[in-house]
Amino acid sequence: MAVRPEGTPCWADAVFPDLQAAKEFYGEVLGWTFGETAPEFGGYTQAYADGKAVAAVVPPMPGQEGHSQWCLYFASPDAAATAGRIREHGGEVLMEPMRVGDFGTMCLAREPSGAVFGVWQAGSHEGFEATAVPGAYCWAEVFTREPGKADAFFTGVFGYTSKRLEDDAIDFRIFNVGDETVLGRMTMTEDFPPEVPPYINVYFAVADCDEAVAAATGRGGELRFGPMDSPFGRFAALSDPQGANFSVIDLTTTRGEMPGTTDAS
Incomplete structure (x- = not known):
């Protein structure tokens, strides 16, 4: 690759x-x-x-x-x-x-x-040898309480272009490298306990979201959100037994229409 x-x-x-x-x-x-x-x-x-x-x-x-x-x-x-x-x-x-x-x-x-x-x-290690297949990385989102700071930083450092998701329920932006969407940014709401710091949430693809959740909770992991259907796939947010947050998503099980986007101001 x-x-x-x-x-x-x-x-x-x-x-x-x-x-x-x-x-x-x-x-x-x-x-x-x-x-x-x-x-x-x-x-x-x-x-x-x-x-x-x-x-x-x-x-x-x-x-x-x-x-x-x-x-x-x-x-x-x-x-x-x-x-x-x-x-x-x-x-x-x-x-x-x-x-x-x-x-x-x-x-x-x-x-x-x-x-x-x-x-x-x-160098000799170029990074992921596979993405968007079961067990592999497929997506990530920056969770932050100060979206203005995060947006300006990532576009400034990496030259991203930015678009806002047309959804009144959430404040969400996507960042592109050229024509490829590479990262999301979600504003943390009061649903997040104040002791949870800003972080980048990594998504791993799975063949079956519900089976992955059952495996995680059966081994001491914590279900934090979902499973939930979306236009992008069926996903859930988890914490492993040692406290690391991550999400799993079945990219093949999609529901609903893709939301629109507008250019960031």
């Missing part, structure tokens, strides 16, 4: 204090298998769907604290230049661009409204 255009989601990973429990949970819910753990890279362990690399799980580094959370990485041809734009647009670089062997260069950052994300400059 070719290197993705700048600003396109290209990888996802998460830190888990109990790596074996995470492997068992996602193996059951998403059907993942796992490669060998790489001690020279901090225990980094790739996850596979039908033999294709789709994500990774990793144990925490010494002193690394906080609950588990999925981190979405955006493609960049030059991680150092992207880090510079992150600062210029009010973001915070949490980890300076760091080369990871021959695999590529990574950077971690926080956008001005608080969501953490990664940047990946591909």
